[in-house]
Amino acid sequence: xxxxxxxxxxxxxxxxxxxxxxxxxxxxxxxxxxxxxxxxxxxxxxxxxxxxxxxxxxxxxxxxxxxxxxxxxxxxxxxxxxxxxxxxxxxxxxxxxxxxxxxxxxxxxxxxxxxxxxxxxxxxxxxxxxxxxxxxxxxxxxxxxxxxxxxxxxxxxxxxxxxxxxxxxxxxxxxxxxxxxxxxxxxxxxxxxxxxxxxxxxxxxxxxxxxxxxxxxxxxxxxxxxxxxxxxxxxxxxxxxxxxxxxxxxxxxxxxxxxxxxxxxxxxxxxxxxxxxxxxxxxxxxxxxxxxxxxxxxxxxxxxxxxxxxxxxxxxxxxxxxxxxxx
Amino acid sequence: xxxxxxxxxxxxxxxxxxxxxxxxxxxxxxxxxxxxxxxxxxxxxxxxxxxxxxxxxxxxxxxxxxxxxxxxxxxxxxxxxxxxxxxxxxxxxxxxxxxxxxxxxxxxxxxxxxxxxxxxxxxxxxxxxxxxxxxxxxxxxxxxxxxxxxxxxxxxxxxxxxxxxxxxxxxxxxxxxxxxxxxxxxxxxxxxxxxxxxxxxxxxxxxxxxxxxxxxxxxxxxxxxxxxxxxxxxxxxxxxxxxxxxxxxxxx
Numbered sequence: 001x002x003x004x005x006x007x008x009x010x011x012x013x014x015x016x017x018x019x020x021x022x023x024x025x026x027x028x029x030x031x032x033x034x035x036x037x038x039x040x041x042x043x044x045x046x047x048x049x050x051x052x053x054x055x056x057x058x059x060x061x062x063x064x065x066x067x068x069x070x071x072x073x074x075x076x077x078x079x080x081x082x083x084x085x086x087x088x089x090x091x092x093x094x095x096x097x098x099x100x101x102x103x104x105x106x107x108x109x110x111x112x113x114x115x116x117x118x119x120x121x122x123x124x125x126x127x128x129x130x131x132x133x134x135x136x137x138x139x140x141x142x143x144x145x146x147x148x149x150x151x152x153x154x155x156x157x158x159x160x161x162x163x164x165x166x167x168x169x170x171x172x173x174x175x176x177x178x179x180x181x182x183x184x185x186x187x188x189x190x191x192x193x194x195x196x197x198x199x200x201x202x203x204x205x206x207x208x209x210x211x212x213x214x215x216x217x218x219x220x221x222x223x224x225x226x227x228x229x230x231x232x233x234x235x236x237x238x239x240x241x242x243x244x245x246x247x248x249x250x251x252x253x254x255x256x257x258x259x260x261x262x263x264x265x266x267x268x269x270x271x272x273x274x275x276x277x278x279x280x281x282x283x284x285x286x287x288x289x290x291x292x293x294x295x296x297x298x299x300x301x302x303x304x305x306x307x308x309x310x311x312x313x314x315x316x317x318x319x320x321x322x323x324x325x326x327x
Numbered sequence: 328x329x330x331x332x333x334x335x336x337x338x339x340x341x342x343x344x345x346x347x348x349x350x351x352x353x354x355x356x357x358x359x360x361x362x363x364x365x366x367x368x369x370x371x372x373x374x375x376x377x378x379x380x381x382x383x384x385x386x387x388x389x390x391x392x393x394x395x396x397x398x399x400x401x402x403x404x405x406x407x408x409x410x411x412x413x414x415x416x417x418x419x420x421x422x423x424x425x426x427x428x429x430x431x432x433x434x435x436x437x438x439x440x441x442x443x444x445x446x447x448x449x450x451x452x453x454x455x456x457x458x459x460x461x462x463x464x465x466x467x468x469x470x471x472x473x474x475x476x477x478x479x480x481x482x483x484x485x486x487x488x489x490x491x492x493x494x495x496x497x498x499x500x501x502x503x504x505x506x507x508x509x510x511x512x513x514x515x516x517x518x519x520x521x522x523x524x525x526x527x528x529x530x531x532x533x534x535x536x537x538x539x540x541x542x543x544x545x546x547x548x549x550x551x552x553x554x555x556x557x558x559x560x561x562x563x564x565x566x567x568x569x570x571x572x573x574x575x576x577x578x579x
């Protein structure tokens with residue numbers, strides 16, 4: 001089932017979300033959650049890419065953190081060590097990451113299912129090792145600090161408040177573009193590939209090319225998110241781009257709902273809130289709780305929180321309207 | 328219209344087709360019969376481009392098809408109804424049909440971003456859609472239903488309708504009767520005959536040789552990767568070997 005914001009309720013929810021998003025960074029509203037929301041926005045961008053790839057096209061990737069990290073390191077190295085304008089660095093990072101995904105996409109997507117998962121997993125691990133070992137550029141495991149802020153004509157994004165809007169501007173733009181893709185002819189082609197590659201082929205869809213294109217798109221999303229990530233923290237180290245990071249992106253996508261664009265926000269938010277706020281007290285036991293949540297979601301809401309909650313709401317409404325209709 | 332010249336296909340070291348030549352004229356139904364593993368599906372896959380040819384040529388109206396991948400052959404005028412229907416179960420009937428006319432839209436990157444509503448505003452898509460709904464009224468009734476919830480026969484109709492949405496010059500059908508009740512098989516075949524009368528050219532693979540020969544104009548019999556008998560349907564229905572091997576009738 002594919003979510004479409006057609007109903008009035010859909011628009012209302014969207015409006016409420018936007019109002020909430022606008023209010024959060026103000027200190028008098030939810031005092032200390034600006035940073036959390038910035039991370040949610042950044043994670044959402046990566047997750048949306050994976051939703052397009054995994055939920056719509058049906059291609060597993062366990063290496064999205066590699067692209068996230070590539071964007072981050074491109075931005076960090078170019079803007080700090082080579083004094084490139086941060087925006088230009090971000091653009092170069094996105095293009096280079098996309099090109100990289102394009103080049104490895106063709107061989108990688110000759111694989112299917114488990115083998116594809118293994119290949120992307122390998123990709124993620126290789127990139128992580130490169131981030132650590134190329135220490136003359138990346139600063140090695142210690143990372144590098146002092147990355148400049150982004151700025152537009154003298155307007156520095158040097159406060160959390162400002163960066164919040166910057167991140168969510170990018171995040172919403174990506175969500176809108178993705179939603180458009182999903183509803184378009186290309187989106188139907190993606191779902192067709194998911195449904196049956198043979199049939200998609202027989203209708204004139206260039207299956208191999210489409211898989212690579214969407215892989216490139218997801219890589220570019222991740223790269224942009226990575227750039228915003230380092231310009232927010234002003235520090236980069238390999239640790240946020242390790243294997244666990246890739247897994248967390250998958251967890252976010254699954255919890256939010258693989259085949260729903262807007263579910264990505266819910267997925268990213270749930271995981272971020274859990275990891276940053278609720279599960280800190282459990283220390284390293286938190287992994288067990290993630291596992292539990294993932295299991296519960298897969299069992300009770302296999303289409304993710306977004307669709308799951310929507311269906312629960314529909315059921316409730318049906319129940320009440322039926323009760324009302326009875327004499 | 329479709330001309331296959333000495334096509335050979337091999338899967339690794341196993342040869343699946345040996346020098347198969349076949350001709351489909353415009354406006355006729357040609358059926359390909361043979362036992363399991365005779366190479367019928369391989370031949371169809373070779374025509375659609377899913378399997379590369381080892382040698383030989385395939386022509387569609389003087390355009391060379393062989394060597395093109397499937398997504399190109401569709402643009403060249405091939406309609407393909409794959410074995411086992413392969414409808415997109417999680418998409419609605421309407422979306423399945425719109426997918427069928429995928430090749431009729433613009434191919435630009437920008438075009439890829441346009442809303443699907445555009446698809447239905449195109450004249451050709453709309454007239455194709457009307458034609459499909461006229462052929463299969465049941466699909467119109469169920470257009471917003473998920474394709475996976477249709478019955479086997481309805482799914483087969485949907486698969487055929489979907490292939491027709493691309494305005495093909497020739498339709499390739501791989502066992503449209505697979506897993507259908509005998510009554511439905513008759514319905515589907517009758518419908519194919521009707522499509523032929525309206526001018527569509529078809530290459531039909533069938534296990535049910537008797538039923539297929541009843542509606543086909545000509546037929547080819549395949550055995551172990553070769554064409555062993557060919558002729559008009561009437562000849563084949565009278566041919567003793569064919570009768571014995573495929574029609575289940577003993578010598579009269």
